[in-house]
Amino acid sequence: xxxxxxxESLSVRAVxxxxxxxxxxxxxxxxxxxxxxGAGDRILDVGCGTGATADFLTSRYGVTVLGLDLSSVLLAxxxxxxxxxxxxxxxxxxxxxxxxxxxxxYCECVCSLLPDAVSAMKEFHRVLEPDGHLIIAxxxxxxxxxxxxxxxxxxxxxxxxxxxxxxxxxxxESAGFEICLWEDHSNALKQLAAQLVWSGVSLRAWxxxxxxxxxxxxxxxxxxxxxxxxxxxAENDPTTG
Amino acid sequence: MNSENVxxxxxxxxxxxxxxxxxxxxxTVTYMANRFTxxxxxxxxxxxxxxxxxxxxxxxxxxxxxxxxx
Numbered sequence: 001x002x003x004x005x006x007x008e009s010l011s012v013r014a015v016x017x018x019x020x021x022x023x024x025x026x027x028x029x030x031x032x033x034x035x036x037x038g039a040g041d042r043i044l045d046v047g048c049g050t051g052a053t054a055d056f057l058t059s060r061y062g063v064t065v066l067g068l069d070l071s072s073v074l075l076a077x078x079x080x081x082x083x084x085x086x087x088x089x090x091x092x093x094x095x096x097x098x099x100x101x102x103x104x105x106y107c108e109c110v111c112s113l114l115p116d117a118v119s120a121m122k123e124f125h126r127v128l129e130p131d132g133h134l135i136i137a138x139x140x141x142x143x144x145x146x147x148x149x150x151x152x153x154x155x156x157x158x159x160x161x162x163x164x165x166x167x168x169x170x171x172x173e174s175a176g177f178e179i180c181l182w183e184d185h186s187n188a189l190k191q192l193a194a195q196l197v198w199s200g201v202s203l204r205a206w207x208x209x210x211x212x213x214x215x216x217x218x219x220x221x222x223x224x225x226x227x228x229x230x231x232x233x234a235e236n237d238p239t240t241g
Numbered sequence: 242m243n244s245e246n247v248x249x250x251x252x253x254x255x256x257x258x259x260x261x262x263x264x265x266x267x268x269t270v271t272y273m274a275n276r277f278t279x280x281x282x283x284x285x286x287x288x289x290x291x292x293x294x295x296x297x298x299x300x301x302x303x304x305x306x307x308x309x310x311x
Contacts (some may be wrong), residue, residue: 067283187275190275190307190308191275193307193309194272194275194277194304194307195277195278197278197300197303197304197307198246198270198278198279198300198304199245199279203307
């Protein structure tokens with residue numbers, strides 16, 4: 001599957017580490033601390049990859065984690081490295097999880113890869129228990145004006161599904177969440193992008209955009225963010241019982 | 242070893258101070274509080290690193306563009 005190829009690549013993972021995303025586990029830890037995760041919490045890691053987040057949360061916070069990923073290659077690696085973790089192959093837009101059973105959903109550098117992030121948000125809402133947390137760390141466009149349509153068109157990889165901050169927050173709120181935190185962590189993206197370039201990975205080929213061109217200067221560039229939201233519970237929400 | 246940044250001709254250089262032939266190995270590069278490790282030629286005695294024009298105007302320039310918010 002073309003969209004998974006860079007992440008399954010050993011040469012890319014040699015640079016990114018097992019988390020295969022900017023920031024490694026720093027934002028994972030930040031979100032867990034902000035949400036007060038601990039023993040008894042049930043976590044769903046959407047796009048768990050090689051299991052790095054699931055392993056970290058289990059060992060550091062004592063939570064129970066279910067990891068889900070579309071890549072059989074990454075899951076095979078994950079099962080070999082972390083045989084005790086519960087990991088399944090699945091689609092982030094059709095979660096094989098019962099309603100209102102999850103304390104927190106982690107979606108790290110995944111939403112921008114989903115064909116229908118809006119539907120995925122609704123699924124995340126469904127599986128979360130009342131007041132459960134949605135944690136999204138992802139690429140976003142650091143500009144919101146009309147010129148965005150020209151900049152994002154024709155991009156590839158995880159950049160193809162990236163949106164600006166306003167759109168991201170609107171999608172989250174429309175799915176029934178209340179925003180608790182939004183932070184820019186673009187320096188993590190810059191660090192990883194630069195290391196990939198040094199290591200011979202072509203960002204021009206991966207993202208199909210030239211970040212050194214005049215069309216992509218300053219805040220007209222992709223950034224990286226952390227968003228944490230809490231599931232709002234409506235009076236007629238069937239999940240509250 | 243990542244040989245992307247090193248060409249055979251790069252190893253024909255000799256350190257003038259130490260009169261040593263250059264070797265290739267991991268070098269840590271720091272720019273704007275960001276640290277990167279990549280294989281580059283350097284003198285095994287005084288550790289002076291060779292940055293060729295190709296690397297300076299190629300990957301190093303691209304990395305600077307990525308890191309600088311200009």
